[in-house]
Amino acid sequence: MANQEDQFKKLVAHCKEYGFIFQSSEIYDGLAATYDYGPYGVELKNNIKEYWWKSMVYHHENIVGIDAAIFMHPRTWKASGHVDAFNDPMIDNKDSKKRYRADVLVEEYLDKIEQKVNKELAKAAKRFGDSFDAAMYRQTNPRVKGYLEKHATIAKRLATAMTNSDLDDMKALIEELEIACPVSGSRNWTEVRQFNLMFSTQLGAVAGEEGKLYLRPETAQGIFVNFLNVQKSSRQKLPFGIAQIGKAFRNEIVARQFIFRMREFEQMEMQFFVRPGTQKEWYEKWKAARMQWHRAIGTPEDKLRFHDHDNLAHYADAAVDIQFEFPFGFKELEGIHSRTDFDLSSHQELSGRKLQYFDPEINESYVPYVVETSIGCDRMFLAALSQALREEVVPDAEGKDANRMVLKLHPVLAPVKCAVLPLLKNKEALTTKAREIFNRIKFSFNCQYDEKDAIGRRYRRQDAIGTPFCVTVDFETLEDDTVTIRERDSLAQRRIPIEQVEAVVLEGIDMRSLF
Ligand code: GAP
DSSP, X not given: OHHHHHHHHHHHHHHHHTTSEXXXXXXXXXXXTOEEEOHHHHHHHHHHHHHHHIIIIITOTTEXXXXXXXXXXXXXXXXXXXXXXXXXXXXXXXXXXXXXXXXXXXXXXXXXXXXXXXXXXXXXXXXXXGGXXXXXXXXXXXXXXXXXXXXXXXXXXXXXXXXXXXXXXXXXXXHHTTOOOTTTOOOOBOOOEEEEOOOEEEOTTSOSGGXXXXXXXXXXXXXXXXXXXXXXXXXXXXXXXXXXXXXXXXXXXXXXXXXXXXXXXXXXXXXXXXXXXXXXXXXXXXXXXXXXXXXXXXXXXXXXXXXXXXXXXXXXXXXXXXXXXXXTEEEEEEEEEEEETHHHHHHHHHHOOOOOEEETTTTEEEOOEEEXXXXXXXXXXXXXXXXXXXEEEEEOTTSOEEEEEEEOOOTTXXXXXXXXXXXXXXXXXXXXXXXXXXXXXXXXXXXXXXXXXXXXXXXXXXXXXXXXXXXEEOHHHHHHXXXXXXXXXXXXXXXXXXXXXXXXXXXXXXXXXXX
């Protein structure tokens, strides 16, 4: 665990040092849980969005995109249930005055039990060697069984308390488990209260409640209220989907773990409208498709898992998370929800406008059911970075061992695709040639010209930002128009003619390899 914490700290420091992520308003000591993306961060984020958008919108005849406004009519949030039910249970420690999410305190307790199980399994694996059967050990070892039973009982009680908004039982659970405040170490807790997560603001010209606006807490509602506009204008038949990427805002009680839980973040959501009764089938299809999307970009299978929701949101009849093993454990990366006709029916009722589809195949009008896939762009960014950042020992120019920090991002996601490096800075013939190459290939992908520092240091810098290809211009180049192209992961270097550089890089970063 200490090692994981260490790794996480390194990742946060790396993000700042290399211009991926900065604390928002840092010169004023920052604003909690709000971050700015730097020059490489914005590129990586755009590449994640492009990968998602293409896989959804360009590759499906029956999915189209929109970009709805962040502000929506206030009644939207009444209909969606967010005004009444978008709450988190909050608890304060009277000694430290720190505020916590009551369910998160219990979840952290559950994480600790899970860590104990993993420790026992690791110990046993070492003892039994190749013959070790982890599944069998979980079922038969009395200590592990005890941990697992305790875990299941607590998880079930928490889920019931959450589903029933039973704040008293949540408080009782915290007391029974003797959970202490991580800051003061005391168990001097307030009652558990509900806290609405929506940020509100005021429309300039209208005073009081009438002018109260919310910053959208999810992008999905912009899709629901536009359902008929989009369906009619794009002449789609059911089943069809609407995709959107955009900002969402939540006044999170505890916003920690860097960009994992932010107050302003970006979502990539797709609402898939289906005939009632077929939602289960589509739910399963989208579960499989989304897991495949994660694996295709190189996320190892053992870092991803499905996790069925223990307590369903107010709108869902089935829900699952795709969890990723972040440096602080397995946590939600994406949600797939079968949202029934809840949203469209509520909007229909509150707006008085019909939101129905006439299905020519069965000669019937109905309110469609919806299966949604919803992933946080920032969380995907953190997942991509945390699995890509490695510390390695590699041979340096003289063949000696040297440390390097390398971001082994999939080339499709890499912020810079190719760096063009003249061997020496003060040889004009080399820098002119290198700039010529840069100016030729810059129209095809994001590349970088760099002449500062020794060549070895420049390679290290490109490794640290994840650049898959480095092209070096040396004296041989001046004679025969060839360059050295170095590959980030294998460190293999080969000589190729200048006119092949663009094609080699394009082949290496081709998104088609993912589909
Ligand atoms: N429309 C459904 C919806 O919003 P959600 O599970 O609340 O569902 C979907 O959010 C995804 O948005 C999550 O899986 C996560 O990736 C991301 N997300 C939610 N809250 C976030 C936060 N505070 N900071 C960063 N990402 C967040």
